[in-house]
Amino acid sequence: xxxxxxxxxxxxxEFLKKSLSEAGYLVDAAGDAKTGEALALEGVHDAFIIDxxxxxxxxxxxxxxxxxxxxxxxxxxxSARRSVDERVRGLEQGGxxxxxxPFALAELLARLxxxxxxxxxxxxxxxxxKSADLNLDLLRREARRGxxxxxxTPQEFSLLEYLCxxxxxxxxxxxxxDHVWRMRIDPATNVVDVHIYRLRSKVDREGLRPLIHTIRGxxxxxxxx
Amino acid sequence: xxxxxxxxxxxxxAWRISTxxxxxxAFGTALAFCIVYFLVAKGIRERSDTWLKGEVEVLAEVSAxxxxxxxxxxxxxxxxxLASQEVGAGRNSQGKRLNSxxxxxxxxxxxxxxxxxxxxxxxxxxxxxxxxxxxxxPEWISVKGWAPAFRVVVLRRGHGGTIYLGLSDxxxxxxxxxxxxxxxxxxxxxxxxxxxxxxxxxxxxxRRVEAIAETVARIGSDDLGSxxxxxxxxxxxxxxxxxxxxxxxxxxxxxxxxxxxxxxxAHDLKTPVTSIxxxxxxxxxxxxxxxxxxxxxxxxxxxxxxxxxxxxxxxLAEAEAGALQLDRxxxxxxxxxxxxxxxxxxxxxxxxxxLSVALEPRLVVQGDLSLINRTVANLLDNEIAHLPQGCRIExxxxxxxxxxxxxxxxxxxxxxxxxxxxxxxxxVKGKHSSGHGLGLAFVDAVVQAHGGAVAIGDRPGGGALxxxxxxxTTLQTT
Numbered sequence: 001x002x003x004x005x006x007x008x009x010x011x012x013x014e015f016l017k018k019s020l021s022e023a024g025y026l027v028d029a030a031g032d033a034k035t036g037e038a039l040a041l042e043g044v045h046d047a048f049i050i051d052x053x054x055x056x057x058x059x060x061x062x063x064x065x066x067x068x069x070x071x072x073x074x075x076x077x078x079s080a081r082r083s084v085d086e087r088v089r090g091l092e093q094g095g096x097x098x099x100x101x102p103f104a105l106a107e108l109l110a111r112l113x114x115x116x117x118x119x120x121x122x123x124x125x126x127x128x129x130k131s132a133d134l135n136l137d138l139l140r141r142e143a144r145r146g147x148x149x150x151x152x153t154p155q156e157f158s159l160l161e162y163l164c165x166x167x168x169x170x171x172x173x174x175x176x177x178d179h180v181w182r183m184r185i186d187p188a189t190n191v192v193d194v195h196i197y198r199l200r201s202k203v204d205r206e207g208l209r210p211l212i213h214t215i216r217g218x219x220x221x222x223x224x225x
Numbered sequence: 226x227x228x229x230x231x232x233x234x235x236x237x238x239a240w241r242i243s244t245x246x247x248x249x250x251a252f253g254t255a256l257a258f259c260i261v262y263f264l265v266a267k268g269i270r271e272r273s274d275t276w277l278k279g280e281v282e283v284l285a286e287v288s289a290x291x292x293x294x295x296x297x298x299x300x301x302x303x304x305x306x307l308a309s310q311e312v313g314a315g316r317n318s319q320g321k322r323l324n325s326x327x328x329x330x331x332x333x334x335x336x337x338x339x340x341x342x343x344x345x346x347x348x349x350x351x352x353x354x355x356x357x358x359x360x361x362x363p364e365w366i367s368v369k370g371w372a373p374a375f376r377v378v379v380l381r382r383g384h385g386g387t388i389y390l391g392l393s394d395x396x397x398x399x400x401x402x403x404x405x406x407x408x409x410x411x412x413x414x415x416x417x418x419x420x421x422x423x424x425x426x427x428x429x430x431x432r433r434v435e436a437i438a439e440t441v442a443r444i445g446s447d448d449l450g451s452x453x454x455x456x457x458x459x460x461x462x463x464x465x466x467x468x469x470x471x472x473x474x475x476x477x478x479x480x481x482x483x484x485x486x487x488x489x490x491a492h493d494l495k496t497p498v499t500s501i502x503x504x505x506x507x508x509x510x511x512x513x514x515x516x517x518x519x520x521x522x523x524x525x526x527x528x529x530x531x532x533x534x535x536x537x538x539x540x541l542a543e544a545e546a547g548a549l550q551l552d553r554x555x556x557x558x559x560x561x562x563x564x565x566x567x568x569x570x571x572x573x574x575x576x577x578x579x580l581s582v583a584l585e586p587r588l589v590v591q592g593d594l595s596l597i598n599r600t601v602a603n604l605l606d607n608e609i610a611h612l613p614q615g616c617r618i619e620x621x622x623x624x625x626x627x628x629x630x631x632x633x634x635x636x637x638x639x640x641x642x643x644x645x646x647x648x649x650x651x652x653v654k655g656k657h658s659s660g661h662g663l664g665l666a667f668v669d670a671v672v673q674a675h676g677g678a679v680a681i682g683d684r685p686g687g688g689a690l691x692x693x694x695x696x697x698t699t700l701q702t703t
Contacts, residue, residue, distance in 0.1 A: 009496050009499075009500060011497075011500035011503075011504065012496065012499050012500045012503060014500075015500060015503035015504050015506075015507055016503070018507055019503065019506070019507055019510075022507075022510070053492050080488075080491045080492040080495040080496060080499075081488050081491055081492065083484070083488075083550050085550050088552075101495045101496065101498070101499040102495055102498045102499040102502045102503075102528065102529075102532050103499070103502075104502075104506070105503065105506045105507075105510075155567060177568075181564060181568055182564075183564070183565075183568075183595075183598050183602075184595050184598070185595075185598050185599050185602045186533050186536075186599070187602055187606055188533075188603075188606040188610065188664070189572060189606045189609045189610060190572060191568055191569050191571070191572040191609075194571040194572040194575050195568075195571055198571055215509075216509075216518065216519070216522030216523075217505070217506075217509060217521065217522030217523065217524070217525035217526055218506065218509065218522075218525065
């Protein structure tokens with residue numbers, strides 16, 4: 001997968017290039033709208049990551065120009081502003097998703113996967129999720145660790161399902177709130193952590209290999225290491 | 226709420242204005258008529274008085290010069306009869322004379338030797354004796370059995386006794402009656418027509434005022450671009466519209482300026498935060514930094530708090546200036562509160578709090594879902610942050626008339642008394658609070674932007690109480 005990053009702030013551009021490369025993408029970068037447009041029109045990129053505050057023109061105009069010239073690659077918008085109006089206009093101009101700065105790398109990657117998946121949707125949706133000896137039956141809303149059925153509340157099941165779908169990838173608290181509770185809030189207290197502790201106490205019993213891990217400063221990950 | 230259709234016409238200003246102008250008009254025209262009536266009546270009376278005085282002189286002359294013989298009565302009687310025919314010009318449609326005239330001569334010994342007039346003289350004599358008359362000054366005398374009253378003039382002759390001449394002018398009275406009758410009909414018609422016209426024109430004028438009020442009410446922070454229609458005619462109402470529009474121009478300019486400033490601040494502060502955060506995260510993902518993991522993770526968490534503080538500060542600045550953009554949609558408040566209660570319940574249980582939730586279902590407000598979520602979350606965060614372990618927290622959501630009321634109360638220590646009066650100001654916080662002191666200010670600003678109100682106080686029996694009310698949306702019953 002080849003990405004184009006259009007971002008004028010060099011440190012941000014650098015860390016985007018580095019972290020996206022580490023995540024397995026090929027990355028081209030541009031520091032202004034003119035260079036970005038020239039690169040975008042080559043037609044070799046699978047997705048664009050475009051910052052709205054570019055020095056020579058507005059990111060929204062860049063998106064509109066790319067769309068007008070037939071580019072169909074999905075666009076992930078980055079912006080420091082957080083007005084509703086701008087978000088709406090961004091999506092209207094042809095952006096596919098919107099991320100406000102500062103953002104967690106995990107969230108950027110999740111949204112990127114999401115916009116890429118919209119272009120090529122998966123062939124079928126499995127009703128079973130499996131990670132090590134953890135099995136989730138999405139139809140019966142039942143979770144098993146080995147042979148044992150876990151007694152989970154509906155909320156805990158949704159949380160575990162979300163972690164399982166992202167097995168091996170870090171998810172942030174914001175992402176958990178957004179996907180499991182469908183809320184964009186930023187609690188000042190550790191409400192999400194308490195849910196994770198409770199879930200962990202049921203999933204990772206003593207003597208079992210722990211599956212749910214805390215990544216300090218970032219979030220949580222479910223992986224069988 | 227501004228639609229004239231929803232109000233009875235009697236409650237409108239147009240109704241009041243036209244009622245008052247019509248009353249003034251009715252009173253003025255009635256007064257003018259009274260003056261005219263009075264002048265006409267006076268003119269008629271003066272004319273008949275002049276005639277009476279002249280005629281009584283003539284009769285006195287005739288009675289003085291006529292020889293006192295057997296023909297005297299006939300001569301004077303003829304003259305009086307002629308006079309009565311002269312004033313009898315007023316006849317009704319049947320040719321019957323409307324006016325009555327009498328002539329009476331009384332001797333110095335009180336006898337009445339000469340009487341010319343309708344009917345018998347007795348009742349006239351009685352009426353005349355009861356009234357004192359000055360010679361040559363006509364007076365009203367009502368005679369039993371006769372209407373209208375007679376205008377009588379008296380003339381005393383030294384030896385010839387006293388001469389009375391009286392006129393009952395029914396035709397003049399009928400004329401005046403007709404005047405009054407016609408005036409009343411025309412007056413009623415005029416007043417009704419005047420009321421109708423003034424109501425219509427006042428309503429047309431005030432519709433324009435109402436249109437201005439509607440537009441101005443609609444122009445919130447979401448939509449500062451619309452303007453009040455100014456209309457083609459340049460009158461007071463157009464000037465009102467123009468003034469409103471100039472004011473809106475200025476408001477829009479300052480709101481845009483504020484948004485530009487907050488946008489610039491957001492950009493300038495968040496760009497370095499983003500790159501620092503990104504590099505720290507990269508460092509964290511680099512597996513070989515055991516010693517640095519902890520401080521790097523803490524720095525990331527601090528940066529997130531900084532970004533949150535920055536967002537809240539900027540939102541608050543915009544909200545307090547009325548420039549907060551609301552993405553309004555129907556929000557089921559019952560749903561929001563119940564979801565948030567579910568989210569916060571484990572964290573509350575962790576601190577041994579007991580949570581009881583009583584929600585009236587399907588209470589819908591027109592609002593910004595994300596801001597309302599943050600507002601309620603903020604209040605619940607406060608409960609967790611400020612209560613000692615093992616308290617009872619109660620959340621109640623119910624409808625109070627036109628508002629939805631959310632009450633959150635606990636049996637903790639309550640608000641510090643010195644805080645209660647200015648708890649909604651920025652950076653005001655309790656001594657032991659670890660927060661940034663923007664929480665309640667933010668809650669207040671968001672609720673006000675939604676047209677609601679927040680109040681804090683003491684719960685009866687001890688503890689804190691927060692009461693938040695938002696205007697409820699009228700639900701279409703489905």
